[in-house]
Amino acid sequence: MIKKVMIGAIALGVMLSSCNNDDDNSGTDSNVANLNIDLKGLEDLGDGYLYEGWIIVDGAPVSTGTFSVDGEGALSQKAFEVTKTSLETATAFVLTIEPDPDSDPAPADTKLLLAEFGSGNTASVSLAPVAEGDFATSSGDFFLRSPTDEASGTANNMNDQYGVWFGQPAMPPLATLNLPTLNAGWKYEGWVVTENGPLSTGTFTAVNEADDNAGSPEGFSGTESFGPPIPGEDFFRNAPEGVTFPLDVRGKTVVISVEPFPDNSPAPFLLKPLVGTAGTETAPTHYPFGLNAASFPSGTVSR
Template sequence: MKKINLLLLAVLAIFASCSGDDTVARSTVTIDISGLERLENGAEYQAWISNGAEVISLGRFTDVNFPKSFEALTGDVEGATQFLLSVEPGNDSSTEISQSILLSGDFVGNAATVDVSQNFGSYTSASGQFVLQTPTDNVSTNENSGLYWYVPATGQPGLKLPTLPAGWKYEGWVTVPGASGDVDLSTGRFTNVNNADESDPFSLNINPAPDFPGEDFINENVLSAYGVNTLPNLVGKQVFITIQPIFDNTSSSSSISPFVLRPLVGTVTQEAGSSVTNTMQINTASFPVGRVTRD
């Protein structure tokens, strides 16, 4: 009986050892992405794989040097049908994926092409028109210091953009000279092109603004806090729309800096009072793309 028990224990030990090897077997997932920018305010990128029922973290990173390799359980890697890259708030202890999914793609064999299309859809029909004006004060000599995305002749919105998924908002920007170099000033965040955006810190609010996204850059006290010491003349300046993660660790409804997703860009060519609106161009060629492989 003693010999049988010893033999049984040996068999169980061998079985446990083999089972342990299976559970700790790991495989590699390598990602190679172009077009990303380093995040601010402690935010991080996080890589994930999914089998359709479960999303499994591969790890977080902040630098944008590629390729990068991550290890995960072989069963999880082999069973994955999709790769996802999210933007996560800094100092976040949650183990759940955020709503701000940036890139994704389905595995075909052992590789996946990843881009923004699964999450954001197509921008081939996007367009933008805007005019210069400063309606929120009673001064008529500073009209080149503000812009709004609408068409005054028709009263129609000047932006045509897809509806965003949860976790993201649009934001308008203009680049102006500052005391220490160019400064990106936000016109405010929005999700609906038919309504005003969420903030107007640079306006004076003596009079109402158009009910469309835009901003008067005429509040000298606020401008000086951004290193802009004179009212900016926006003629000739760069204007663009970004898609921003909504959590970007700022307490205000506008961001500190523009995110890498910039679907529309333009240059101000028409001064205030012109019957011709300024137009924007599609900029989706700048969106990040990548390839993910597993072995």
């Protein structure tokens, strides 16, 4: 279940320090107005989670209601009744991912989208709540190498097609991922896309350290030695059903996604800022990631 906390200032100065209930929606029509959202690129969150909108009024969040998204990306609801005075004085709109059912009235840490009204009544959404920086400048490299089945002090056993690591090969490897620092509620995750679906290489928040999967008994890497101090994975053990290990990464799609934390699904989330394709050469060759801006949600919020 997603941990709920009251947070301080988020990007662009939006304050979510307390939560108010919008109790006046049952009043007369003159006291109620519609908040309209037109969002593209959202995905089905699956069972147990919903999207929830919030307007920021006097520095505090007021819920505008929850909605779901189907497999085609269609929103279950686009217009939400809100107290007119609250909507007129709102400075911004924030979209979060919430557990369902949800016993905590406060917003979750997993804040996905922000729209700032300023002096207008329509605002475009951005990913400002997710990270301190712009995903549009994301870049990086990866290389094929599988050191974890080689005992310490032994030579390369020449099966480097069975691993992928995020950076450039060197002694030690260079951490070349250029990604914005994530805010609370989010982690990066690496993936290799196989014929039977994506395999996770592990989650991480720092590009110059081993990822959260390093050394895990449930991990895919070998046990003869540790991997390099960057995110990545070898594919030698604990093969999922339908997948054969060791896994040859050559020719496969490699992805860096941004995931809710805790995660709502074992599959990759909709935010996938970096995508690349592994070639046939192993290290010292490295391959570039390309920016995948098409995965970023877009749209407007109107009052």
